[in-house]
Structures are given as structure tokens and as C-alpha cells.
Amino acid sequence: MPVLQVEHLTKDYGSNSGVFDVTFEVNKGEVFGFLGPNGAGKTTTIRHIMSFSRPQQGSTAVNGLDSWKDHYIIQKDVGYLPGEIALPEALTGNQFIKMMAELRDMSDMTHTDYLIKKFKLEPSGGLKRMSLGMKRKLAIVTAFMHDPQILVLDEPTSGLDPMMQDIFISFIKDEKERGKTILLSSHIFSEVDATCDRIAIIKDGRLVSTFVANDLRHNESKTFKIEFASQEEFERFREQVEYPKKLDVISVKRHRNQARVLIDDIDVNELISVLSDYHLKFFTEIKFTLEDYFMKFYDRNENLEGVTENVVN
Ligand SMILES: Nc1ncnc2c1ncn2[C@@H]1O[C@H](COP(=O)(O)OP(=O)(O)OP(=O)(O)O)[C@@H](O)[C@H]1O
Ligand SMILES: [Mg+2]
Structure with a gap:
């Protein structure tokens, strides 16, 4: 009870x-x-x-x-x-x-x-x-x-x-x-x-x-922010990950040569191995917090569909 x-x-x-x-x-x-x-x-x-x-x-x-x-x-x-x-x-x-x-x-x-x-x-x-x-x-x-x-x-x-x-x-x-x-x-x-x-x-x-x-x-996926040392490197990466892939690229910022990559935890090694072939400025994880999740509900105009997809009801 x-x-x-x-x-x-x-x-x-x-x-x-x-x-x-x-x-x-x-x-x-x-x-x-x-x-x-x-x-x-x-x-x-x-x-x-x-x-x-x-x-x-x-x-x-x-x-x-x-x-x-x-x-x-x-x-x-x-x-x-x-x-x-x-x-x-x-x-x-x-x-x-x-x-x-x-x-x-x-x-x-x-x-x-x-x-x-x-x-x-x-x-x-x-x-x-x-x-x-x-x-x-x-x-x-x-x-x-x-x-x-x-x-x-x-x-x-x-x-x-x-x-x-x-x-x-x-x-x-x-x-x-x-x-x-x-x-x-x-x-x-x-x-x-x-x-x-x-x-x-x-x-x-x-x-x-x-x-x-x-x-x-303990979300089983992670987002990484990667800045490449040059535009050439950035473009080369973009071309590589556009093929059928393990890497799910969620956004790219050309002007800063930055990419955001969302991957499952089990693919972290794969990402590192791909990136080892590139000249990078930095590579950092973007931490997902409970606050990020809650904020979606605080925004009155937010479309809630999909937000609850990954959670247990
Ligand atoms: N006795 C009441 N008569 C009329 N409306 C009420 C009454 N009590 C609450 N409400 C309305 O019901 C809604 C919910 O109010 P409630 O106080 O439960 O919100 P809350 O989630 O506790 O908000 P807060 O975070 O500001 O404390 C509000 O729109 C409020 O104006
Ligand atoms: Mg209250």
C-alpha cells in the first residue's frame, strides 16, 4: 500500500x-x-x-x-x-x-x-x-x-x-x-x-x-562539443560523419568550426577513435542536468512531445 x-x-x-x-x-x-x-x-x-x-x-x-x-x-x-x-x-x-x-x-x-x-x-x-x-x-x-x-x-x-x-x-x-x-x-x-x-x-x-x-x-547517451583546429578539418569531419554512421551529429556551427555530437555511451570509444585522426582545439562533454530537463516544462510554448520519451512513467 x-x-x-x-x-x-x-x-x-x-x-x-x-x-x-x-x-x-x-x-x-x-x-x-x-x-x-x-x-x-x-x-x-x-x-x-x-x-x-x-x-x-x-x-x-x-x-x-x-x-x-x-x-x-x-x-x-x-x-x-x-x-x-x-x-x-x-x-x-x-x-x-x-x-x-x-x-x-x-x-x-x-x-x-x-x-x-x-x-x-x-x-x-x-x-x-x-x-x-x-x-x-x-x-x-x-x-x-x-x-x-x-x-x-x-x-x-x-x-x-x-x-x-x-x-x-x-x-x-x-x-x-x-x-x-x-x-x-x-x-x-x-x-x-x-x-x-x-x-x-x-x-x-x-x-x-x-x-x-x-x-x-544515468542517461545512456552523451553530448560532446568538438572544435576543430581549422575549417578544413571541420569539413573533413562533416563529410566523414554524413555517411551511415554510429555518430549522431545533432548540430554543427561552421563559423566556429564546432560540432555537437550525440552518441550512446557504448560508442564513446568509436568517437575517440574517429577524432584521433583530426586536429582539434578542444573536445568536451556537455553535461545533461535535471535542470535541462525541467526547463523544458517551464517554457510555456515548448512542444512537450518527445520530451517524455526516454523516461519511465
Ligand atoms: N482557493 C482558490 N480559489 C481559486 N483559485 C485558486 C485557489 N487556490 C489556488 N487557485 C488557483 O489554482 C492554480 C494552482 O495554484 P497552486 O497554488 O496550487 O499553484 P502552485 O503550483 O502551488 O504555485 P506556486 O509555485 O506559485 O506556489 C492557480 O491558478 C491558482 O490561482
Ligand atoms: Mg504553491
Whole structure:
């Protein structure tokens, strides 16, 4: 049984906004990345999982329990960090932590203290005067102080400085080690790349791709950029590779005598052997990153056909 389940979830806010027939699941121990441009439907989906919103069609479930019907149970099992936090301004950080501990009937504060140290939270001051980053840290500590098995994080590192973002990534990795199940919505490719096992991309309220992150990381083809020492050398190479070939030349730039060559990993030796016969200026691999892949979905005019071809659905 999946830990988190979103099945044909539809919430139509009109004017083509909302979420439409969204289906995915997150399994035990998995870190699942949920990506998409502004307004794509990430928060809407997450709010349904957390039972703050009722589906028009479809359902969401946590540990097999319907989010809407069993909201008391699911909220206890989940540590939820909302994208926009609202904290009671009249309290100090310490008072807020104490209040949350009482609400949860907690007496053992060992894990809370660990989180306060880990995130360098200074909870003594009043919330009204706390910096945005400090408020985010307080929200993090209070979301996870009861050491929940499931973490639902809506853009968790927004408002955190780069050092705190790194600490957050290490926190997610530690939690994964401890067997937690994590759903993480984000715009930050490096944080998704560093933590996620699987990733879903949502655009205009619809899932456009779900894939295993490692399949993309270990892409079995590579692109090389080659600059030849002279135009003659460049032309000679072009003629050679125009024949039935192992080398898939994806683009050539005559004015710089440059070629981009896309090949399967197994053909790397073949490429090197072909190039050994030429005078080159340089030869370099163009790294394909998750970001290159994601950016295709961020461009509103991009034709998505073919983009999902090589990934596992
Ligand atoms: N309560 C609501 N009433 C009407 N429209 C809403 C409501 N909540 C969200 N929407 C609309 O639904 C769409 C999805 O919003 P959502 O907040 O889920 O996007 P998001 O992916 O979380 O974006 P962001 O990256 O900016 O946080 C947007 O067009 C938004 O304006
Ligand atoms: Mg959002």
C-alpha cells in the first residue's frame, strides 16, 4: 500500500486553473519531488492530501485512509510544512513551541531540541520581530518536532539562506535514512536533484511527467562539443560523419568550426577513435542536468512531445 496516494484528483477553480485528474503515489521510504511552475497546482494538490480542501472528483489518501474522511488521523501522522506560514505574532518562539508540544501531548522534547540545534533556531524572541528566515526555521521545528513518519513539504527552503538550504537538504537525507516518506514540492532543481528518488512534473494543473530520478541522471547517451583546429578539418569531419554512421551529429556551427555530437555511451570509444585522426582545439562533454530537463516544462510554448520519451512513467 502506498503511503501517499493521489487518485484522479480534480479541483476546478474555473478559467482553467486548479488541478485536473492528477494521479500519483508515494511509497514508504521514498523521497518524491513535486515540481512545476508558479500556479501549476502543487499547493492545491498538497492541501488536498492534508485534508484542507475537498476534492471535486477523485481522492487523496494517507496510509490508505481517505484524507477528507479521516482527517484527524492523517494530520497526526504527517509533518506538514506549508508554503506560506502564518504564526501567532503575540507569542515568543519558545511559547509557540510549548503550545505545539501541548497540542500534541508531547513530553519528551529530545527530538525538538535536536531540531532547534540542527536548524540553529533562536526561539527566545517574539514572533512579531523574527526575521522571515527565523520564522521558517520555527515552522520547520514545530512541523517535525513529533518526529512524524511522513513529511509533506511545500517549498520548504524558500526564505532560507544558502547555508540553511544545505542544512535542510542534509535533514531530508537523514530523514530518508531513518525510513521516512517524503513529498517535497520545489522550484529548486539542485535540492530536488540532491534528494529525490522519483519526480512528478505538474503543469497547468495536469501531470506531464513522472519519472525515476536515476534514469535521468544515468542517461545512456552523451553530448560532446568538438572544435576543430581549422575549417578544413571541420569539413573533413562533416563529410566523414554524413555517411551511415554510429555518430549522431545533432548540430554543427561552421563559423566556429564546432560540432555537437550525440552518441550512446557504448560508442564513446568509436568517437575517440574517429577524432584521433583530426586536429582539434578542444573536445568536451556537455553535461545533461535535471535542470535541462525541467526547463523544458517551464517554457510555456515548448512542444512537450518527445520530451517524455526516454523516461519511465
Ligand atoms: N482557493 C482558490 N480559489 C481559486 N483559485 C485558486 C485557489 N487556490 C489556488 N487557485 C488557483 O489554482 C492554480 C494552482 O495554484 P497552486 O497554488 O496550487 O499553484 P502552485 O503550483 O502551488 O504555485 P506556486 O509555485 O506559485 O506556489 C492557480 O491558478 C491558482 O490561482
Ligand atoms: Mg504553491
